[in-house]
Amino acid sequence: MQSSVKRKNLIKILVLVALAMLSIAGFLFYNIQGGFSYAFPKRVIRVLAMIITGVAIAYATVMFQTVTRNRILTPSIIGVDSMYEVVQTVIYFFLGSASIFVVSRYLNFGVSILAMVLFALLLYRFLFRADKYPIYLLLLAGMVIGTLLGSFVTFLQVIIDPVEYLSLQTRLFASFTNVKAELLYIAAAILIVSFIWGAMMMKDLDVMGLGRETAINLGVNYDKRVLQVLILSSILLATSTALVGPITFLGLIVANLAYQYLVTYKHSILILGASLISIIALVGGQFLVLHVFDLNTTISVIINFVGGLYFIYLLLKESRSAG
Numbered sequence: 001m002q003s004s005v006k007r008k009n010l011i012k013i014l015v016l017v018a019l020a021m022l023s024i025a026g027f028l029f030y031n032i033q034g035g036f037s038y039a040f041p042k043r044v045i046r047v048l049a050m051i052i053t054g055v056a057i058a059y060a061t062v063m064f065q066t067v068t069r070n071r072i073l074t075p076s077i078i079g080v081d082s083m084y085e086v087v088q089t090v091i092y093f094f095l096g097s098a099s100i101f102v103v104s105r106y107l108n109f110g111v112s113i114l115a116m117v118l119f120a121l122l123l124y125r126f127l128f129r130a131d132k133y134p135i136y137l138l139l140l141a142g143m144v145i146g147t148l149l150g151s152f153v154t155f156l157q158v159i160i161d162p163v164e165y166l167s168l169q170t171r172l173f174a175s176f177t178n179v180k181a182e183l184l185y186i187a188a189a190i191l192i193v194s195f196i197w198g199a200m201m202m203k204d205l206d207v208m209g210l211g212r213e214t215a216i217n218l219g220v221n222y223d224k225r226v227l228q229v230l231i232l233s234s235i236l237l238a239t240s241t242a243l244v245g246p247i248t249f250l251g252l253i254v255a256n257l258a259y260q261y262l263v264t265y266k267h268s269i270l271i272l273g274a275s276l277i278s279i280i281a282l283v284g285g286q287f288l289v290l291h292v293f294d295l296n297t298t299i300s301v302i303i304n305f306v307g308g309l310y311f312i313y314l315l316l317k318e319s320r321s322a323g
Contacts, residue, residue, distance in 0.1 A: 009262050009269060016276035023283040031291060047283060049179040052187050053240040053247070054254075054278030059198065060236035061251030062258070062271050066205050067226045068135060071259065072314045074251040075233040077139055079146030081246040083119040084238075085153045085172055087112050092168040093156045102167075105180045112242035113190075120234035124227060135226065174245035174300035176286060187243045194236055201225060201232075205267045247300050249307020254278040256314065 024047055032039045064075045091101045091108075101107055123142060157165060170178075204225050208215045215222045240247075258274035285299045 005263055009264055012262060013269070013273060013276070016273060016280070020276050020279045020283070023280050023287065027283050027287050027290075030287070045179055045181050045184065046176045046286065048184050048188075049176045049244055050282040050286060051279055052184065052191060053174075053176075053244050054250070054282045055275040056187075056191055056194075056236040056240040057247065057251045058254050058258075058274035058278040059195070059271050060233040060240075061255040062267060062274050063198065063201075063205065063229045064233045064251075065255055066209055066267065067229045068139065069211070071256055072252065072311065073139065074249075074255075075237045076246070076248055076251070077146070078120060078123060078142030078234070079149055080116045080120055080234055080237050081241060081248065082146040082149035082153070083116045084112055084241045084246060086149050087115045088168060088171045089153045089156045089160075092164050092171075093160050097164055097167040105183055106186075109183050109186065109242050113238045116238035116241065117234055120238070121231065124230055138230075172245065174247045174303075176244055176282075176299070179244060183243060187239050190235065190239045194232055194239075197228075198232055201228060202268050205229070206265055209265055209267075245300065248304055249311060250278060250281065250303050252314075253303070253307050253310050254281060256310070 027047060028040065028043050032043075060075050065071050065073060091099060091111075095101060101111060123138065123145070157168070160168070204215070204220045207218050207220050208222065208225060210218075212222050254274045254277040255270075257277050258270050261277070262269055262273045264270065281303065282299065285302050289299050289302070
């Protein structure tokens with residue numbers, strides 16, 4: 001029975017790999033205009049950005065949902081995306097679009113990641129004490145702080161110079177068209193280190209899915225692992241957000257699809273499946289944006305629209321099962 005399930009999961013993973021490769025090939029080679037030597041390298045950079053972003057978000061979301069024991073939550077709930085918007089808005093408001101923090105991609109990328117990770121670390125430092133405060137207090141505080149940061153951003157955007165505001169808007173929506181190849185190397189290096197760290201937790205995560213008490217009884221240092229997973233999820237989300245911009249609902253969609261598609265408790269398989277689904281969604285969605293919608297919309301708009309509907313479906317499903 002167990003070997004049969006493994007074989008089915010292997011076949012399902014191979015199907016996802018085939019679809020991902022097909023999506024990538026279609027995006028890279030379909031309707032190339034303006035010269036192959038010019039257009040193809042640019043498409044390669046976009047695909048690499050989508051792969052890095054998709055894998056980072058899927059990885060972070062599956063791990064985050066395991067420690068929170070809730071499949072309708074994502075790392076974005078603690079306000080990391082809001083901090084990114086605060087950083088970009090403050091830079092444009094006080095320093096302007098000609099600032100070195102805007103002109104230098106490296107500096108903007110580094111400041112964004114640093115601010116988001118520090119925000120998450122401070123939140124965990126003061127609000128995550130397993131012996132005193134439950135993790136849901138941390139999530140609730142993150143939601144409240146994220147809402148306050150969003151209000152602050154909206155206030156600054158109302159009074160900012162209109163020209164600066166138009167320039168700022170390009171930073172606040174996910175875009176794969178202006179990603180610099182140099183930043184991909186940095187993001188890839190961060191992800192590789194994060195994946196190595198995450199691989200060391202994988203077996204403990206499989207056990208943590210059984211619940212806190214069971215995991216502790218089986219020898220897992222549960223509270224320490226939860227904190228490590230929260231930090232790792234924040235680093236992955238901060239990296240993807242700083243690279244291309246915020247994509248709110250992508251993790252929610254791909255993680256839950258992976259749970260439904262793959263019959264397993266092993267996080268290595270779930271994360272692989274969610275990552276492949278994420279790549280298919282991003283590359284396929286960007287293909288639609290380019291060749292169906294003629295750039296009249298953005299991939300983040302499509303994903304957030306579909307993700308919002310899927311979120312409502314999950315809420316209704318949870319309420320029916322609870323009832």
